Amino acid sequence: EADIYQTPRYLVIGTGKKITLECSQTMGHDKMYWYQQDPGMELHLIHYSYGVNSTEKGDLSSESTVSRIRTEHFPLTLESARPSHTSQYLCASSDPTLTGHTEAFFGQGTRLTV
Amino acid sequence: KNQVEQSPQSLIILEGKNCTLQCNYTVSPFSNLRWYKQDTGRGPVSLTIMTFSENTKSNRRYTATLDADTKQSSLHITASQLSDSASYICVVSDRGSTLGRLYFGRGTQLTVWP
Numbered sequence: 001e002a003d004i005y006q007t008p009r010y011l012v013i014g015t016g017k018k019i020t021l022e023c024s025q026t027m028g029h030d031k032m033y034w035y036q037q038d039p040g041m042e043l044h045l046i047h048y049s050y051g052v053n054s055t056e057k058g059d060l061s062s063e064s065t066v067s068r069i070r071t072e073h074f075p076l077t078l079e080s081a082r083p084s085h086t087s088q089y090l091c092a093s094s095d096p097t098l099t100g101h102t103e104a105f106f107g108q109g110t111r112l113t114v
Numbered sequence: 115k116n117q118v119e120q121s122p123q124s125l126i127i128l129e130g131k132n133c134t135l136q137c138n139y140t141v142s143p144f145s146n147l148r149w150y151k152q153d154t155g156r157g158p159v160s161l162t163i164m165t166f167s168e169n170t171k172s173n174r175r176y177t178a179t180l181d182a183d184t185k186q187s188s189l190h191i192t193a194s195q196l197s198d199s200a201s202y203i204c205v206v207s208d209r210g211s212t213l214g215r216l217y218f219g220r221g222t223q224l225t226v227w228p
Contacts, residue, residue, distance in 0.1 A: 004157075006157075040123075040220070040221075040223070041220060042118075042203075042218045042219060042220040042221065043158075043203075043218045045216075090157055090158075092157070103148070103160060103163070104160075104205075104216060106157030106158050106159070107157050108155075108156050108157050109155065109156065109157050111155065
């Protein structure tokens, strides 16, 4: 089982609250990602990072922000939560495998309800 | 546009029966294709990886095939078990970026009935 952890698993909050979703990995991976997934839908990349102090926005526009101060941590923050932010958020990390191919390891996800 | 499409969207089978899931992609340049299993409320877990030169690969009761010419892949599940009930996601990686960009299908929701 992959060593990547997300907390909390479930979060129910009121509109306007600031929240931070935590993601940690102990594999020493440089690349980390945040995906958003609605029920029955595909995963959409919202943020990614190549390494410390590197963050980029993904394909799906998101009002969230991320930071990468340490290799193992990649927290996602919503300054003011809205009902439209209700979704599942999945964190992943990856590095090239011994064969040169990329494999992503996923956390358990955080199900956010606003 | 790089896309990954899966069919069927959902499938119900009886325990012990076989089934085949399909994945068509337009991702280019192609690096590899992975099938992931995602249990409800959990992160995806990799089942198998297919590279350009591989036509078929088996992992216990899962057999994946790849036709790189027609850009199609299938996942065959043999002698299904109740624990096979999950979403099966086809993920294609491109070779053209340092991110090792991942493209996700919407998944096939498989339900196995006793």
